[in-house]
Amino acid sequence: MPNVARGPALRSRSVFRLLRMDSGSFDAYDVPADPQGTGHSPDGTGRRLPGVPAPRALATEAVHAGRDDLARQGVHAPPIDLSTTYPSYDSRGEAARIDAFAAGGAEPEGPPVYGRLGNPTVARFETALARLEGTESAVAFATGMAALSAVLLVRNAMGLRHVVAVRPLYGCSDHLLTAGLLGSEVTWVDPAGIADALRPDTGLVMVESPANPTLAELDLRALAHACGSVPLLADNTFATPVLQRPVEQGARLVLHSATKYLGGHGDVMGGVVACDEEFAGRLRQVRFATGGVLHPLAGYLLLRGLSTLPVRVRAASSNAAELAGRLAADPRVTRVHYPRIGGAMVAFEVAGDPHDVIAGVRLITPAVSLGSVDTLIQHPASISHRIVDANDRRGAGVGDRLLRLSVGLEDVEDLWADLDRALGTAPGPGRILREATVANR
Secondary structure: OOOEEOOOOOOHHHHHOOOEOOOOOEOEEOOOOOOOOOOOOOOOOOOOOOOOOOOEEHHHHHHHOOOOOHHHHOOOOOOOOOOOEOOOOOHHHHHHHHHHHHHHOOOOOOOOOEOOOOOHHHHHHHHHHHHHHOOOEEEEEOOHHHHHHHHHHHHHHOOOOEEEEOOOOOHHHHHHHHHOOOOOEEEEOOHHHHHHHOOOOEEEEEEEOOOOOOOOOOOHHHHHHHHOOOOEEEEOOOOHHHHOOHHHHOOOEEEEEOOOOOOOOOOOOOEEEEEOHHHHHHHHHHHHHHOOOOOHHHHHHHHHHHHOHHHHHHHHHHHHHHHHHHHHOOOOEEEEEOOOOOOOEEEEEEOOOHHHHHHHOOOOEEOOOOOOOOOEEEOOOOOOOOOOOHHHHHHOOOOOOEEEEEOOOOOHHHHHHHHHHHHOOOOOOOOOOOOOOOOOO
């Protein structure tokens, strides 16, 4: 299959090498203990109770992280706390807790205070995501863009307004940096140019791997080395912690649009940054001041989504690998992009009109976004990356004939039948450009 932008041959089982061991059991990741040493208490955050063993397998963490206290509370499902405020007869104690939050952004000890300071249901999701990513902490926001905005505001407040970034990124992330809406200044570079682009006021290096929408992969470990003391932020939305954990490769910050795979059902919006506790404290302070909080019901749905994340990623990745192979062999397709680490995203370039493909699907949903249980297809140059300058977009590999497919859990034969119909009649001789490509250019 010479037109597949991937190194190894496409094999359905190969995409799970980070998910499964030879024995058939899930990898056991070394999950750090609760950094604050609290075990779990009546604060409702779901922190680990004393005596709960670690490490636990990723699949086990997905089901139990953020829920370790439930049995002792006599409940099975995590409670949803919709309170916006919390009564207290100890106003001096409230003042002391608020002062402590203002000083370092640590989560207030004891009962909650106010919804913008934190919510017990949301805290369960944060605890669980941090465990899955292998970080000390995580801070959730209303959307992924709110999460990225908070990171930029934290660095800006420290006088570190310069950002070094590698394209492609999600289109709105690109726009937020390029437009300087939050006072940031961005330098766009190739991966090899990161070290030379750093300045005394550089506060962040941002990458996305696999990238949206080309699925290009980066060597995160090498990039983290090039960053030196500057934090590397890796957008891990496409891979999820099932396929990679960027902190293990040197990234300090891990960004997710939780709307996508973490929620997994297309019915909740959210964003989250997994990081060390020091940075988390600053993010909480920004969240409190700007109000980009995650709604408790969204926190509940995201926590529930995490419980099936490994199973969903595994099944959808199997479908995606199969479809990538069939598309690569199809004369109506000129190039297929599929990452070495696998996953449920496929990008492909067509010989004909991509808009006809979008208009022709019936089972597959023609819609922006990704990571849902159903399969979605979209034309990045028209939607997700329309906001990026056309020359910049094309220079990053987001061509006008590129389509992005978020593969779901349907039967792969039904998905292929729909794609086959939508691709239409093969173009005539001489109209197909077949490329011998190198993986992830």
